[in-house]
Amino acid sequence: MTEIKSQKAVCVYCGSSFGNDPKFSDEARKLGQLLYSMRWKLVYGGGTTGLMGEIARATMGPDVDGFVHGIIPNALVARERTEDSEAPEAAETAGKASVSSFNDEIRKSVENHKGSTPLSHEYGTTTIVPDMHTRKRMMATESDAFVAMPGGYGTLEEVMECITWSQLGIHQKPVVLFNTDGFFDGLLRFIQHAIESGFISEKNGRIVQVATTAEEVIDKIQQYQVPDGRFNLNWSDEHEGN
Template sequence: MTLTPEKTICVFCGSSFGNDPKFAKHAKELGSKIALKNWGLVYGGGTTGLMGSVAKSCSEKNGYVHGIIPNALVSRERIDPEKLNQSLKNDIDNHNGWTPISDEYGKSTIVPDMHTRKRLMGEEADAFIALPGGYGTLEEIMEVITWSQLGIHSKPIIFFNIDGFYDDLLIFLQKSIKSGFISEKNGEIIVVGNSTDEVLEKIENYKIPEGRYNLNWENLGTSNGKK
């Protein structure tokens, strides 16, 4: 029986596995430890790649899992997620963007578009973690970073820097700070963890940075996940 979670963590990550088995290993460990802490998981709803790894491992430990997926990405064919995942491990070109959904990966909510998906994930989340991924992962985590900078929310944002995956991005962000495009204070919105335990500890001990914009979003008709 799944317990009501004490907090819900939004995880952004790839719908593919990448070419290093460490990525899936850490994704599974993260999902399991989220459940063991009686935290919940909200994610992009896929059953493939790292998305599927983190969701299934959390669900297998009786953790709360909520996948939110746009209608266009849901496979209309009867595809075994395990067979598709095995295929993806060998060849990323087999991934056409569609994904099957399954109760083994938690409950699913199908939404009409990407904007609705991100809004609902942001509203449910108490913190955000970025595992390795591609364009979509980067776009999603950068948006919630921007929301924090603008004062839309004050939730922890953690990069899970598995085997230095995000090193080059972090160098770019430091360059943006040195070049005067991001303030030193706003650079503290992002926290980095190099192991599952460190990532979860960073969430628990996250300190809201000073210097973020103090804007009033209450009259816009949407909170974008403000809390």
Template sequence: MMTQEQTVCVFCGSSFGQNPVFAQAAGELGGKLALKQWGLVYGGGSTGLMGAVASGCATKGGYVHGIIPEALISRERKEDVCAAERSTGVEDELNEKLKQSIDNHDGSTPIPDSEKYGKTTLVKDMHTRKRLMAQEASAFVALPGGYGTLEELMEVVTWQQLNIHNKPIVIFNINGFFDNFLKFIQDAIASEFVSKKNGEIIKVATTVDGVIEAIEEYEVPEGRFNLKWETT
């Protein structure tokens, strides 16, 4: 069960995606975390769903900690990005003139503004980023994204299966984005590559309130591997 002092790690895309509902829901989730007095730790970007969830939380007074490798930082702010950072709401950020298409996205992101996106920690590599995010997190939530989002999600799922942690893991299935992925899990269970019990590691929600409820009511499933990871 989560407490007010807890922090949720959100995995999501640094692009907006083609449907405005993705960024709208991300911003609403960030605002809800602030309302619950739960912190947010995320990948540190100021664009796309990353920027939406961070801004949604920080602008409502919530704790936000972005962790990003130096290689992903763009140190030159383009005029349209600066304009986006001066906007005050998610709707403004969805303006087509400010929205960067995935085809033109080079993987970098402007240095986040501390007032709008919370504090930012720069690290040397992806492994350090993921390790620090996982250490700070009390729960994990995946929003729509690409390869990186899926990789981050599956790593923490595997870690729970291996008994490395027992933190809640929730997919925010906005607009059915994860439907095919969830079918893959069911196919893996049917093919006996994943046990039915381990199939319960991931919980699914379709609304912001559903995400919060899934975290609060999360129960670690039985059947995980009984491994010991302590070192001497």
């Protein structure tokens, strides 16, 4: 039997919380459904809560046969434990209830989110790594494109690093901001201000592509052209072992 493989791998950075607007979850779900229908692989931060959980579950599809690889540091993993005397069926039920309760608490308020997340096979394959640096490098090397959805400090840091890597010539992969309901308008104003102030060239400003729908995200990835003007540096050491 021939093994079915994904056609393309897309790294999506997004929040492990849901945010205050249902549109964020809706658009994460739509993008995941598109990835599933195209048989593309999702590479993401490994969470099962918030937007991370929404897009991962949608990409796995209704038959749980999609391509999803979550990469998460050990410190962010919440391990659900049950008593040894419990029957397997009871343990499984307890685990699902715990995950559901955890998601409900995060949905109520970001203040309830303590950073850790339970794991579940419903969200694809998970690789647990020792630290954030390993996580980011693995996510980058495994992916053919990068997409940022709404999120917090971590999401911003990750996508800005990918943009910088492109400017430095470390990679030539598409970088797309999925600007749901204007979430990234402030960041886009900053980029334009930096261009006008002489800190980013007009050409490097085109490293960042912007989409407002899930369909447009896919189109931006497929039509991406590497902009001129990026730094022409030798990063051979950066790729050793990759």
